[in-house]
Amino acid sequence: MMTTHCNNLLCNFYYPNYSITNDVTKFCLVLTRGNSLCQNPVYSGFRKHHFDSVLVGVGMEQIVKEEVKEGNERRYRWIEVGKNVTKEQQQAISKLPFRMADRSKALMRQIICFSAEKGTISDLLRSWVKLMKPTRADxxxxxxxxxxxxxxxxxxxAKHTLLEESFEVxxxxxxxxxxxxxEHNLLEDAEKFLTLMKQRGFIYDQVILTTMVHMSSKxxxxxxxxxxxxxxxxxxxPLDKRSYGSMIMAYIRAGMPEEGENLLQQMEAQEILAGSEIYKALLRAYSMIGNAEGAQRVFDAIQLAGITPDDKICSLLVNAYAMAGQSQKALIAFENMRRAGIKPSDKCIASVLVAYEKESKINTALEFLIDLERDGIMVGEEASAVLAKWFRKLGVVEEVELVLRDFAIIEVAAL
Structure with missing residues (x-):
């Protein structure tokens, strides 16, 4: 690329405060023909290279650069951001990190105030590279x-940087x-990018393929x-916990928890501990379909993995037995939770009631509620909804309302 320059003596004569320097934080005054600041600039080899550049001002705040590419009429004009910016742009610029290098800040200001009239983002980035010689850190x-x-x-x-030598990709x-x-669920774009990556000589590794497993699953x-x-x-x-976990989640989303559990057992055999979220997801999958045996296996595996069951984990086990219509086992799981010092949620209470409803055990359900009341545990909205629905089926809504009204009167009198 040719160089366009002013004679040092001429520049110093007209503009003694400016100096010729290669420092990126300062720029010499290089003027084009017809510029009002300098009527007789000196050029070197202009006709041969068909290249013209303009830099006005000293420092990062007043830079103007214009490039004309041979055989291409499109130009990119770099004008360092001044006062003619919107409030939103000013605010965004003011939030740039204090420790960010001047080179990077200069580019960020251009991006924040970017206008398609100046050219493309690629034009901007190429101009930045030529002008400021950024490093990978920049x-x-x-x-x-x-x-x-x-x-x-x-x-x-990000995609442009992959082609820049200074980025050291x-x-x-x-x-x-x-x-x-x-993160943006763009599976098709990701697969196209994988093909491009391979064409450029990069081989997929476990990290990238695991991400693709996760994306395909979602x-x-x-x-x-x-x-x-x-x-x-x-x-x-050797497969790591992320690769296994992504595939287990893929099986769960596909409605195949048994396959996911098989992978979980493979992990355990290799002493690879899955994250608690994987156990919970697998337990939830079994719970929702009423597979009580599968839910119990996962619940046991959770404890063997050293994960302390909380109210949500216990509620999922109770719900699994409820969905399976096994009220006695649902009650045992519920009582085990309470003995462990875990306070049952209203959803968990509702699950026990659902189990009793499936087996038409109305009297047992009422005894269950009375026992809870004695222990100071009151029925909430979700459990109440289960009861209301059940009573409507039995056709005893009015009778229950009378009982509840009398109960409320007794409670108020007690206060």
């Missing part, structure tokens, strides 16, 4: 800020973009998730 600083603020140009900038940079696609594409999981196995490396 790129990462910009990407972090764009990601943190959820800027709409994050993905475009590695496989984890590709991984971050895959994760971004995952998208409801169980078969694709399984394919990616099999690819992980072909890597010949």
């Amino acid at each position: 790129w990462l600083s910009v990407l972090k800020e764009l990601r943190t603020t959820e800027h709409p140009f994050y993905l475009e900038v 590695n496989i984890r940079d590709y991984t971050k973009i895959i994760h971004y696609y995952g 998208a409801g594409n169980h078969d694709r998730a399984k394919e990616y999981f099999e690819e992980i196995k072909l890597l010949g490396e």
